[in-house]
Amino acid sequence: xxxxxxxxxxxxxxxxxxxxxxxxxxxxxxxxxxxxxxxxxxxxxxxxxxxxxxxxxxxxxxxxxxxxxxxxxxxxxxxxxxxxxxxxxxxxxxxxxxxxxxxxxxxxxxxxxxxxxxxxxxxxxxxxxxxxxxxxxxxxxxxxxxxxxxxxxxxxxxxxxxxxxxxxxxxxxxxxxxxxxxxxxxxxxxxxxxxxxxxxxxxxxxxxxxxxxxxxxxxxxx
Amino acid sequence: xxxxxxxxxxxxxxxxxxxxxxxxxxxxxxxxxxxxxxxxxxxxxxxxxxxxxxxxxxxxxxxxxxxxxxxxxxxxxxxxxxxxxxxxxxxxxxxxxxxxxxxxxxxxxxxxxxxxxxxxxxxxxxxxxxxxxxxxxxxxxxxxxxxxxxxxxxxxxxxxxxxxxxxxxxxxxxxxxxxxxxxxxxxxxxxxxxxxxxxxxxxxxxxxxxxxxxxxxxxxxx
Numbered sequence: 066x067x068x069x070x071x072x073x074x075x076x077x078x079x080x081x082x083x084x085x086x087x088x089x090x091x092x093x094x095x096x097x098x099x100x101x102x103x104x105x106x107x108x109x110x111x112x113x114x115x116x117x118x119x120x121x122x123x124x125x126x127x128x129x130x131x132x133x134x135x136x137x138x139x140x141x142x143x144x145x146x147x148x149x150x151x152x153x154x155x156x157x158x159x160x161x162x163x164x165x166x167x168x169x170x171x172x173x174x175x176x177x178x179x180x181x182x183x184x185x186x187x188x189x190x191x192x193x194x195x196x197x198x199x200x201x202x203x204x205x206x207x208x209x210x211x212x213x214x215x216x217x218x219x220x221x222x223x224x225x226x227x228x229x230x231x232x233x234x235x236x237x238x239x240x241x242x243x244x245x246x247x248x249x250x251x252x253x254x255x256x257x258x259x260x261x262x263x264x265x266x267x268x269x270x271x272x273x274x275x276x277x278x279x280x281x282x283x284x285x286x287x
Numbered sequence: 288x289x290x291x292x293x294x295x296x297x298x299x300x301x302x303x304x305x306x307x308x309x310x311x312x313x314x315x316x317x318x319x320x321x322x323x324x325x326x327x328x329x330x331x332x333x334x335x336x337x338x339x340x341x342x343x344x345x346x347x348x349x350x351x352x353x354x355x356x357x358x359x360x361x362x363x364x365x366x367x368x369x370x371x372x373x374x375x376x377x378x379x380x381x382x383x384x385x386x387x388x389x390x391x392x393x394x395x396x397x398x399x400x401x402x403x404x405x406x407x408x409x410x411x412x413x414x415x416x417x418x419x420x421x422x423x424x425x426x427x428x429x430x431x432x433x434x435x436x437x438x439x440x441x442x443x444x445x446x447x448x449x450x451x452x453x454x455x456x457x458x459x460x461x462x463x464x465x466x467x468x469x470x471x472x473x474x475x476x477x478x479x480x481x482x483x484x485x486x487x488x489x490x491x492x493x494x495x496x497x498x499x500x501x502x503x504x505x506x507x508x509x
Binding site: 102103104105186189190192193194195196197202205206209234237240241243244245246247248249250251252254255256262265266269270272273 | 324325326327408411412414415416417418419424427428431456459462463465466467468469470471473474476477478484487488491492494495
């Protein structure tokens, strides 16, 4: 069987690229619909209309609704992770204190703009479904575990550079910081509170762990 | 129209008592069904079967599903509030530090036993529905506001008795403590983490606000 390819800009592009992009396009439509109409109201037909495709085409890319839901949530959570990575890498490049990088990275979990509001709403519906749908539960648990692991590593790095006391428990510290950020996200989603207070909520909790100054970058004053 | 009454133990009992109890009985059945089968799958028929009543009887007590849902969530949140009140009053009676009472009261929000696990699951589904159903949103916002108000008062009382520094912002402090407890509840609901670490997560956050000792009860050593 010969490789099926389409030509773009005169170069052969493997069909696989188109396949991945098409699945992502459908997943994004699914996310918009879940954010607008709710998880249970988001049918194949609705996703197809939102993605400007036929139901048959959706079924070609996803064998059933369960697969679409899993892929969509995974895409949403991976996109959020990718933003966190960008923040962390930029912070490390500019040699900012770990404490400041942690607070800035946690902003990516808060519904502070339209993208993050939609992400939070869909994520909250995922969590509400998770307890009776093992595949969704796994996704939610894994997404939490990735954030927790990042925070745990940040605390351990902080211990090495002097921002964190040596006897600090990295696991507990990560749980505490993540719990505060996720609880704050839920409160912001329902409230009309100014988001400007977010750092006043998060800052002191992060400081229960990051109590010192990094001796690697003594010039920093953040 | 004469007052309709039933006789119990030889005394006339106004029908209104029976009406309130019957509504609560139906609401509790609704909560069990939502916890087990999910919000959208919980139909009148399912609630009727769980409450051992006919669909017609349910419709007699609630004009529509929306009214049942509102009453049920309100009952769930009020029951939780009542437990918090019991903890707070018992703590005040035994002259414990406000900080210790706050931590113990927050336990009522954590899914640490079957009742609180069910309550948390139903509450999380309420929050997931809240953004597109104004009546449910109001209930969720009001429930948060009641907890926030209790914490705000606790911080203000702490300022008076010396457990809290005078320049502490009661509103921000309450938001921080409540966010941590609610985020921890979400994590515990998905994890197999030992609940024994709950106080190691909450304690340091409560201590960012309650930094001192109460001068009213100098004998306490909690």
